[in-house]
Amino acid sequence: MRTLLKGGGVVSGRGVRRADVLIDGEKIVQVGRGLSAAGENVVDVSGMLLFPGFIDAHTHFDLDVANTTTADDFTSGSRAAIRGGTTTVIDFACPNKGESLQYGLDLWHKKADGRAFCDYGFHMTIDDWNPSVEAELPAMFAQGISSFKMYLTYPAMMIGDGAIYSALKALRRLGGICGFHCENAGVIDAMIAEKKAAGELSPASHPQTRPPYLEAEAVSRLLRIAQAADSPVIIVHLTNRQALEEAESARKRGQKVYVETCPQYLVLDDSVYFNEDFSAAARYVCAPPIRAKEEQTYLWRGLKRGLIQTVSTDHCAFTLEQKEVGRGDFTKIPGGLPGVEARG
Structure with a gap:
């Protein structure tokens, strides 16, 4: 018709x-x-x-994480996307350590195929690096997976700097690219331990243990690894001026760096965490955290000047009941916000 x-x-x-x-x-x-x-x-x-149909290049539907499963699967999540004007989402297939990339891809097809109301594709998470995983990469490309993700935080997901270097070189040879969650895991864990020892367990401790300069440090370290590997990279959900300046410095020395930010970092500020109502504060727990209001100016300026290329949502939704598990210990609050419907 x-x-x-x-x-x-x-x-x-x-x-x-x-x-x-x-x-x-x-x-x-x-x-x-x-x-x-x-x-x-x-x-x-x-x-x-x-408007043309929007693309959200960063969603997490039907993801098992933090001892629970995200509130949106591919049916509810894709319906929300359509309502907000997004006609394509790119989700993350996430095999656990010890599982093959193919297992992760097959699992995400089972979650999505025949259940989504919009177009969809997948990135592949690399949270293990060994000869077996490296040998799977050509098969991933043959099945349409050319973009990947690695983490500089979360013990269950990290693979270490040396493995990141090797993985980037392998992806470069195949023409792929990788996005990175950049935060300094070791110092964050030490800060969390200090907060717990002091009995400061409310959501207000969440942004205090993940400060912007630890994101910037991880961005800097990642970009030096990428420089050594001569590989392009994507910095996902960048939140602050210092981290953006690290990306700009890398570009000035000739590196190819793409930057993504998210709506929550553009329109919300860290005052959301200092609400005495636990539920009101816990709903905003995500990583990296929402930053101080002055950071918004630099992100909007970065978008206007083309320093930030993508606004995706990092849609990772939990119910308020799911967030309640962290009452009494902010580290147990499932981290993530919805956004796939509201971004448009």
Whole structure:
């Protein structure tokens, strides 16, 4: 069935222009002024803006983590995406240590295939590095997986600097790219131990144990490893000025670095954690944490200047009941926020 959208403002990377849009089935076949309406289903969209379908390149649906499972699976999560104007999500297939990449990919297909309402693809998490995992990489590329993710924090996910170096070289040879969660795990753990010893166990301790400069340190370290491996990288969910400056420094010395941030870092500030109501504060626990308000200025400026390339959501939703498990110990609060519907 062909549908003609008449009289709207078509939004593109070059701005907004008045144009009609002709759709045949699921494909846009023509965009222009004064398109013929003969035989078409005509919809008057005068005064409205017509956006292309958004892509959210960072979601976590149906993920087993923190002794629970995220509140959104591919059915509810993809329906939320569509409501917010996102027509494609890229989720993370996450095998556990000791499991093969193929096992992780097969598992995520079982979670998603036939259950999603929007288009979807997968990144692959590398949380183990050995000859067996390296040998699987060509098969991943053959199945359409060319983007990966590694962690500089979380013991269950980390593989160490030397393994990151080797993995980046292997991905570079195959033409792939990897995104990184950058925080300094060791110092964070030491700070958490101090808070626990002092009996400071509320959500307010969460941002205090994951300060912005420890994110910046990890970004710097990762980028030096990437420099040694001569590999492009993506910094996911970057939150602050110091971390962004590290990315800019790497670019100035010739490295290819892509940066992603998220809506929560652009519009919320760390005052959300200092609410005496546990539930009101715990719902915002995520990593890296939401930062001080002044950081927003630098992130918006980075977007305007093209220093930040992507705004994704890191959608990782939990119910308030799930967050309750951390009452009395902020480290047990499942970390993550929803966002796939609200970003648009």
